[in-house]
Amino acid sequence: MPAAPPNPTRISKRFAELRASGELGLVAYITAGDPSLDTTLKFVLDLAGAGADVIELGVPFSDPLADGPTIQRASERALRAGTTLVGVLDLVRRTRRSSQVPLVLFSYYNPILQMGLEKFASSAAAAGADGVLATDLTPEEADDYRRILAAHHLDTIFLGAPTSTDERLAKIAACSSGFLYLISRTAVTGAKDAFPEDLPALIRRARAVTQLPIAVGFGISLPGHVSVLGGLADAAVVGSALVSDIENATKSGASPSAIDAAAMALTNRIRGFREAARHGLSRREVAP
Amino acid sequence: MGTILPSQTTAPGRFGPYGGRYVPETLMVPLFELERAYEQAKSDSAFQAQFQYLLKNFAGRPTPLQFASRLTEKLGGPRIYLKREDLLHTGAHKINNAIGQGLLAVKMGKPRIIAETGAGQHGVASATVAAHLGLECVVYMGTEDMARQALNVARMRMLGTQVVAVDSGSRTLKDAINEAMRDWVTNVRTTHYLLGSVLGAHPYPTMVRDFQAVIGREAREQILAAGKRLPTHLFACVGGGSNSIGLFHEFLRDANVKLIGIEAGGRGSGLGEHAARLAAHQGFAGARPGVLQGTYTYVLQNEDGQIATTHSISAGLDYPAIGPEHAWLADQRRAEYSAVSDQAALDAARLLSRTEGIIPALESAHAIAGLVERLPKMSKDDLVILNLSGRGDKDMDTYSRLL
Numbered sequence: 001m002p003a004a005p006p007n008p009t010r011i012s013k014r015f016a017e018l019r020a021s022g023e024l025g026l027v028a029y030i031t032a033g034d035p036s037l038d039t040t041l042k043f044v045l046d047l048a049g050a051g052a053d054v055i056e057l058g059v060p061f062s063d064p065l066a067d068g069p070t071i072q073r074a075s076e077r078a079l080r081a082g083t084t085l086v087g088v089l090d091l092v093r094r095t096r097r098s099s100q101v102p103l104v105l106f107s108y109y110n111p112i113l114q115m116g117l118e119k120f121a122s123s124a125a126a127a128g129a130d131g132v133l134a135t136d137l138t139p140e141e142a143d144d145y146r147r148i149l150a151a152h153h154l155d156t157i158f159l160g161a162p163t164s165t166d167e168r169l170a171k172i173a174a175c176s177s178g179f180l181y182l183i184s185r186t187a188v189t190g191a192k193d194a195f196p197e198d199l200p201a202l203i204r205r206a207r208a209v210t211q212l213p214i215a216v217g218f219g220i221s222l223p224g225h226v227s228v229l230g231g232l233a234d235a236a237v238v239g240s241a242l243v244s245d246i247e248n249a250t251k252s253g254a255s256p257s258a259i260d261a262a263a264m265a266l267t268n269r270i271r272g273f274r275e276a277a278r279h280g281l282s283r284r285e286v287a288p
Numbered sequence: 289m290g291t292i293l294p295s296q297t298t299a300p301g302r303f304g305p306y307g308g309r310y311v312p313e314t315l316m317v318p319l320f321e322l323e324r325a326y327e328q329a330k331s332d333s334a335f336q337a338q339f340q341y342l343l344k345n346f347a348g349r350p351t352p353l354q355f356a357s358r359l360t361e362k363l364g365g366p367r368i369y370l371k372r373e374d375l376l377h378t379g380a381h382k383i384n385n386a387i388g389q390g391l392l393a394v395k396m397g398k399p400r401i402i403a404e405t406g407a408g409q410h411g412v413a414s415a416t417v418a419a420h421l422g423l424e425c426v427v428y429m430g431t432e433d434m435a436r437q438a439l440n441v442a443r444m445r446m447l448g449t450q451v452v453a454v455d456s457g458s459r460t461l462k463d464a465i466n467e468a469m470r471d472w473v474t475n476v477r478t479t480h481y482l483l484g485s486v487l488g489a490h491p492y493p494t495m496v497r498d499f500q501a502v503i504g505r506e507a508r509e510q511i512l513a514a515g516k517r518l519p520t521h522l523f524a525c526v527g528g529g530s531n532s533i534g535l536f537h538e539f540l541r542d543a544n545v546k547l548i549g550i551e552a553g554g555r556g557s558g559l560g561e562h563a564a565r566l567a568a569h570q571g572f573a574g575a576r577p578g579v580l581q582g583t584y585t586y587v588l589q590n591e592d593g594q595i596a597t598t599h600s601i602s603a604g605l606d607y608p609a610i611g612p613e614h615a616w617l618a619d620q621r622r623a624e625y626s627a628v629s630d631q632a633a634l635d636a637a638r639l640l641s642r643t644e645g646i647i648p649a650l651e652s653a654h655a656i657a658g659l660v661e662r663l664p665k666m667s668k669d670d671l672v673i674l675n676l677s678g679r680g681d682k683d684m685d686t687y688s689r690l691l
Contacts, residue, residue, distance in 0.1 A: 114593030
């Protein structure tokens, strides 16, 4: 196991606070630049204000092969609006002027690789990002990436999946810092009705191999999902549901009133999840 | 000339710096399982016997190596032999790999296969093998390609395959692969992804190459029998690169055999106008090493790492990345790559039709055009094998419109 980073990031601090309070955390994903980077800044601040514990900023990519239709469309809108990785890093910098909410860059690998690992890591750290998750990068291909990001005190978050063996989960956790992101189902991103039956077993398998906080994502769209995760996980990741809220509110254009409506929808959804998280069993209550 | 074979230099799945396995975690264990199943199949005599039986009796191997006498005479240069993969069942080399992977799917107990297709030849091959082996089959195809390869769409449906229209991005092969990967991530426990080219994550580039290497093994024997010597040049078109690597592989050690891959030069050299990944020396813009759809290789992309749209008259060559082994062969200068235009390919298709009585697929027509453009650098002593990877039935709409 690699040593924990010398300076714990905002992510680790937030999860430590959550563990102390026994409350389920909320990780909110939105695609940066949908419909513009200026509005994303507003959304990030509103999400943080409404109680999101960690915010994942999706870096739009032309070929999002792990994403369902909702995030595919958001990525297309963001790219049409001219969003680049440089622009997203600038958004991080602007966010830091007024918020200390933990920020994770959620990207496909190629945009990071094209910027150059060293330049990306130094820019992301200087802008005030806390961690990075590359969807199509697993520990096997990530030696340089991990070394360089760690040198800049950025958390490297890797995905664990239902198909991962115990041995792999251990390896993924050992390569991760900040938290471990567990994919709830074999699927692309997107809203679903129910959790798969083997999810609690997957979370237990992960718990057995790591002390890291565990966030569960993919398919979480209803307060009920969040309640179920209380007592099992450390955090729930909500993504496509929020992206849908933005899409629905801005369908006929990103006017100031449409942006306000989108922000209201995001705020309400996070508040609803926050309530559900409080009413669900906390991890501490059911821990043996 | 490079005499170092990529497979001897690096870890499995790496060709120099290229290749690898860049996929969402959900697919990692399935890829390990596939790699294991494939390694076992290599030494499984029952598997190999069934593979050889189907290649011979279902697909129609060996394919002839035909001396193209009138084309040779017309061009007035090297002696030209055609490796007639177009004569295979379903009309292209794609069936070789589809049979191999179809048998693997059965061996792994996966009742369902999915595939992507550009020109439709891999889709038809997959649909055919699925029907023959009793597997369920779903093929993803861009709507742009469905329109220009309508015959192949009808063939797949006749064979009982579900063809899913992909209307995202450039609505071509790249987008079909994205959609197939989304299906695979979702249904990975029951489904084998029958990838059609030497692309994607390890073990695909190696496995697909091995299934296609029969082309070069046969051609080498055949040319030694017919010409009493090794060829001086091999020509093949390169989309993802499966027919070309299939021909080249057996000749990699023969340092005096020039390996020439022909890419799609489309309608111009600007980004978005072509699908030439390894022809920067001809002025084609936009290719740099990067990661796309599971592998590290040359990719047409913009400064921000967003994948470029491509254009080619040929649906099978209309793709922004190239198989990682080709990237390595190009870096090592063991193979040469150049691109020809849409118009040159059309002219070449007409030339072959009228000199040899063979209507080639638009993809294979690129290889012929590449040969024609290289004639000034060749002599009568040269001996060429050109891989005629597919037949032109599927392209008759385009030909009758444009010729």
